[in-house]
Amino acid sequence: MQSIINRIENNQFWKFHGGIHPPEQKFLTTNKPIRSLHLPEMLIIPIQQHIGVAGDICVNIGDQVLKGEALTAPSSPMAVPVHAPTSGTIEKIALQVIAHPSGLSELCIFLKPDHKDTWRERNICADYKTLARNEIVHKIAEAGISGMGGAGFPTHIKVDSKPNIDFLIINAAECEPYITADDLLMREHSATIVQGVNILKHLLIPRMVLIGIEDNKPDAIASLKKATESYNDIHICVLPTKYPTGGEKQLIRALTGKEITSGSLPIHQGIVMQNVATCFAIAEAVIHDTPLIKRVVTVSGQGLEKPQNIWAAIGTPVKDLVALSKSLQAADKKAIIMGGPMMGFTLPSDHVPIVKTTNCVLVPSEKELALENKEVECIRCGQCADVCPSRLLPQEMQWSAKAKDHAKLKELNLFDCIDCGACAFVCPSHIPLVQYYRVAKAEIRQQELLDLKAEKAKARFEARKARLEREKKERIEKQRKASEARRAAMEEKSGEGSTAKSAVAAALARVKAKKAQGKDVIEDPREAAPEKDTQKSQVAAAIARAKAKKAKAQQNEPVSPEENSVHPDEQVEAEKKSTDAGKSAKVAAAIAKAKAKKANSTKRDVETSETNKADDSKKSAKVSAAVAKAKAKKLQKEIGAEEQQPTPIPEVDKKANVAAAVAKAKAKKQQKEVGDDEQQPSSKPEVDKKAKVAAAVAKAKAKKTARNVTQVAVEKESMVEELQSEETTIETTTEIIVEPDDKKQRIANAIAKAKAKKQQAQPIADMASSNEEELPKEDNKAVAKKARIAAAVAKAKAKKQQESN
């Protein structure tokens, strides 16, 4: 280490491998001062101008911003903000072609200057040494400083490294032809640059500060020497001019003799390097609180009338700078190169803005461009290997790059290539070697990204597969456990002697039994069968009712043998039918009821209480029944001596029920009071008029015909004959029920016919027979309608009879 320091102090430096001496062309601009700041009509500020990530935009369109105000806020340590280079209005935030060889667009903030150049509030720091280390680093970060030599690495990260380094190297080499921006800056602002160096010294505490400068800038060397007179630890190291001395690794090698090995960074060897322009920006930021909003740009080339260095605001379109320097070229032939002739790239458009890393805009004349040099076959001369500053084998790399042999390229350390272009410069075959390397590098990077992505995708796919497998297992396990639990529960239950189902059934039966007990009805335990189905239970209930009635009848009075014999038969029939469907069940219930009524008819005083017991759930049915009962009672009173009319229909529409009852009552009244064929108009408003009238008319007519034809009953219809032969209506109904089609209507018909016949058979109005009159009822249909239909049918029949007579 000491030997190195001694050597440096004696100005004995090292040599890096290779290097070239291209025509410098610096004379074009080196003798002119830096042109003062020029503001264009519109500033286009790309939100990312450095290596890393872009900050978040913190202004909106239409905002008024002051000079030096931050336009983006860094969201990560690798982000640096961009600032408004002057005061003005944010016109738009849009995609714009940026300074990139691809010519692709990126997000830019468009700022329209108001030409007032109003500064935001600034806090000038007289003595940076009073500031804490992290405060200075923060100030550098806030000022948006990134390396101004070309790469654009965020400076605050570089200066925040562990202090007590060996060497702080200030890169003032500026080796590339044409460019004189740093030269001019050093000549004009050496004091500020030295301030910046002192700040870096304060932060990094190096053993030595070396300013590396090529010997082709005597004025800059002189002004720097003057500025550093009072600082013993700052060494101005004048190096022989050779391209690319300004390369980081090359300058380190030349100044300290140290090799930065492939893949390592200078900081690993205790070295930090900063560009002179960056030092200037650091001083401005820390002392004057001025963010990085302008920089010196060399606008040069023989295609310009006035090549010069210009202070350009960040975001100034290249077009404006070229216009300031008066382009000699025709607009359509203009080729503009951003960066130097060795490492720059041709711009896709002259609207591209100047960014923090732009040090040169080159407008070459046609003879400078030398595009006529055609690439020919490599002659294996080996000159490229001789000049390569990274000691690579450009010729071999070229072959591998053409063959896209990425593995071989990596073996040849392609990524140590600094794109300096020395190999291409010396190539006698005019092979654009650097272009091949650039393509290969981009391809390899892309491939690495894809590999990384594939690796990630594979990991995720595998993780998903494992998860699905696990979930499947868990599910199967869960199902198995559940089924086991079920089985266990079942076994437990069966051990007790009854299944859950039977328990429910038993509970139901108990409830039924209780209900029956409460009504003092003898109930067959068989009838409380464990049936879940409500329909079935309804049927059962109907049967039970019928039985109960029968039992009652038997209790009260001995029944005639013929009736007794009928009952059990029909009961069986009804039971059979009840098993099929709800309809038939209901019909069965009706039959049962009818039977019960018949039984009732033998005794006079039986009440209608049996209706209640029948229904299990339907309230409305009960209500309707109650209403019907009330009506019937009323009628009883009206009629006086007549026997009562039970209307034990549990599940019928109220209106129909009432109507039927009223109609019946009317008919009876007519029979008794009038005794002739006069018809009484209906008068009760609360009942269904039509049904009532129809029923009344039907009955009246029937009676009339009955009276007219006493002896002969000529019936054409077989059904009517059948009915005639029998005394009871019930049997006919049951027969009809068997047939599935048009059941209801037929029942109605049959009943009506039966009625008519009966009346025929017994011309004198018999009260007992009227008891049997009943309209068939259905619960879940529009019963009123059906009743009407029935009545109409009855009427029709009666008329027919009349006619036949």
Added chain:
Amino acid sequence: MTTLIAILVLGLIAAAFGALLGFASVKFKVEGDPLVEQLDALLPQTQCGQCGYPGCKPYAEAVANGESINKCAPGGEDTIKKIADLMGVEPEPLDATHEQDNRPKVAFIIEEDCIGCTKCIAACPVDAIIGAGKQMHTIIADECTGCDLCVAPCPVDCIEMRPIEQTTKNWQWDLNSIPVVELD
């Protein structure tokens, strides 16, 4: 007598070498098939199933067992070339039955149309879709392999495959735009 000795000696030698080979086959046994692993590493891991196998690894296994090497559409010619190198066979052009457009794509959910049915989530081989029942879903673009498998199950067709946009980050130098003359 001499023939007997000769037979004995040769027999002993044969037994010794037989024992040695038997020992080696047990001791230096190769676990698994390294060829499958190598092939799997070459495949793009999109898990798209365009090759007719349920994932890249199954296809790698199939190739190792003699399946044709030109069925990986997302990998394209590059992958075929690499597989051909590894297998020591001639590269073939991509199977014509497979999709020719193998530009890298990424799925995109038109979020206003999404009904939150979770069908695409179930279909995604790399769990790159976030969402829950009756909630809007969205693609984690960085994790999406562009395999196309989520497009078909969507009942409202709100998923589309969009080519990955070129930015300065993924941009490739194009030799054709550089004044370079290709030599034969």
